[in-house]
Amino acid sequence: MDKLLLQQQVLERLAEDLLQADQAARAAHETATHEENIAENKYDTLGLEAAYLATGQARRAEAIRQAIAHWQQFRPRPYNASEGIQLGALVCLVDAGNKPQQLFLGPDGGSMKLVCGSELVQVISSKAPLGRAMLGKCEGDEVSIPVQQFEVLWVH
Template structure:
């Protein structure tokens, strides 16, 4: 798997998501400020609800814009066996049941998913419990996290 190609797919996905979010924010803004949505009495809350939606959409646009900027400025480095897993690493994990997954440890954009030749790759960040436990680990290392009171164990199978 080519880490640089995956990085490009993540950038494309973020650009697409930004475009969709900007359109949604614009639509919500236009709805909130449309003259037909001016409250006629204290129970008429359509304009207020639309303004809350517009604010939320604007926040989402800013979050995506920030993630895009961080990914654009991300310098991809080859895996260094001295420092272990760092932001920008592409890695394979295997759980206790033998299920494999591929992760990209990114600076932001947690939960974003891209496919490469039918293989799902999920972006995680060092702020997540799994991301935090992976930083500095090496191929063959085991990591454990506790999610909702349940312990999960993974083995790092490959790092690029």
């Protein structure tokens, strides 16, 4: 499986998310500043609520911009068994029921599912609980988080 292709898919998805966040921030800003939404009394809070929403959407857009920058600078490296799982690893875990799950460990802004060929790949951050738990592990090692336990089936 091509890690650079997965990285490109992540960047495309983040670009789509950024477009949506920017549009939502603009729409909320327009609502907040529209003349019909000027408060007439202390209970008239539509403009204030829209302003809070616009601020939140702007923060979300900025977080996505930062994630895009991190993913653009990111260079997935080949797996090195002496270092164990590191940022950029493509990992297959199996749970207690022998259900496999493929994960691509990337910088922040992950948490999305991608399709590569016929395979489904979950992108997670190394800051996520499962991502942190996988760091340094090798094939055959167990990875545990409070709710679940996995075995590392293979790493690329």
